[in-house]
Amino acid sequence: MSRQSPSLAAVGITLDPAPGIAVSRHLYERIRDAILSGQLRPGLRLPSSRALAAELGVSRTTTVTAYERLRDEGYLDGRVGAGTTVALLQIPPAAAPVHQPPAVRRPPRLSAQGAALAGVRWRIRHAMDGPGSGPPAFPVGRPALDAFPAELWGKVVARRARRSAGSLLRYQHPAGYRPLREAIAAYAGMARAVRCTPEQVLVVGGAQAGLSLAARLLLDPGDDAWMENPGYYGARGAIIAAGATPVPVPVDEDGLDIAAGKALAPRARVAYVTPSHQFPLGVTMSLPRRLALLEWARTADAYVVEDDYDSEYRYVGDPLPSLQGLDGSGRVVYVGSFSKVLFPALRIGYLIVPDELVDAFAAGQRFAAAHVPALEQAALTDFIADGHFARHVRRMRALYAERGAALVQAARRELDGVLSVTPAHAGLHVIGWLPDGMDDGAAALRAAEHGVDVQPLSAHAQEPGRRPGLLLGHAATPEPDIVTGIQRLAAALTAAS
Known part of the structure; x- marks a missing residue:
């Protein structure tokens, strides 16, 4: 049961700490909050530590500890002959811990880019x-x-950690673990008809990291980028984060409407598409549209970002070949991910970029905020090589x-x-x-x-x-x-x- 000090009753100072919280800390927090909220006004004299201990039914050590911390932090003044008083502070309204009703809260002050990103709803x-x-x-x-072989994955990780932990402790190449890049190149070539070498593969922290890297390297602030409408919110966010403008281009039963894109933003620098299985409508981009998109990119000196997010899961017929496999001009940046195939927390994705972009993307990856841990990359390599992935x-x-x-x-x-x-x-x-x-x-x-x-x-x-x-x-x-x-x-x- 909480006890209340008569001297501080008017401001509701009570002691009722949660389990595991020291009483002295709880008392310190209650007095501090009362000072910040203005309930204990500057210059107000407080009870002595002895009197307050008696009123609250706690040890004097508890009240002394709380008062000393408040004095050390500048909330209280303690002078010989004057007792303990609330310090003469100018408390800004924002410091008060009193919760304002939502109706009177001011919206956060964000940059134009921050406000735009906050408006991207997924x-x-x-x-x-x-x-x-x-x-x-x-x-x-x-x-x-529920169907992922978690125990098997754990054994693969543990085995890799035992066998080569030392070699994985060093800095890795910014493009990623070389054996994994080789495995990805072989897999994408066989399963998705992607044409690439391991040098063109970059391992990234999931598809979203790949989209963000591509947007930063291919778009300048103010540039236009074609965006499927409706389309994947993550791509829209990556475009906005790069300072560019996502231009909504309609999607019909044949996929992205290339003619509409040309009319809406003829000088676009990038087109983002999900041609094998459009998200969210699920349509497949027709061959004439694919060829028209590649021709536009070639003549406009633009790039196509192909997000192949779930191509493994086609239930009628074989998986469709990638758009990248049709590209003869080096205009497609291919994005793939293992998160939806294995488990989301893995956060391993990959980019396959044209030869002319390899050095730029590797440099961009070097200065990216996050890199994929080498142990997970090596374990995934083993998971693929041992046939578990297939x-x-x-x-x-x-x-x-x-x-x-x-x-x-x-x-x-x-x-x-x-x-x-x-x-x-x-x-x-x-x-x-x-x-x-x-x-x-x-x-x-x-x-x-x-x-x-x-x-x-x-x-x-x-x-x-x-x-x-x-x-x-x-x-x-x-x-x-x-x-x-x-x-x-x-x-x-x-x-x-």
């Missing part, structure tokens, strides 16, 4: 654990961590196809007339189309309240106008939870209709 709300137990259903872009991709391709089919089947049964779910032939998510005029942002908020983590399609668009829809990830949600999640989503959507 989802309306992140659904935390909802009703029941376990993570929310349908997170977008998350792989099946086997994991094959297993996940089958698993994700099953989970995607289960989601579509459950949605058709539970959401008929409320949400029209389009089957996906690739990737880790499907799109559910809402009735015209419905607010997909509000629908996503209601879903979050029911423990369902979906993304509104509008959050990925720079310009309004497309039919409202929701993105539902199926990779990370086991089949039993898919049925439960669809039922929760149905409850959320029908309650508002």
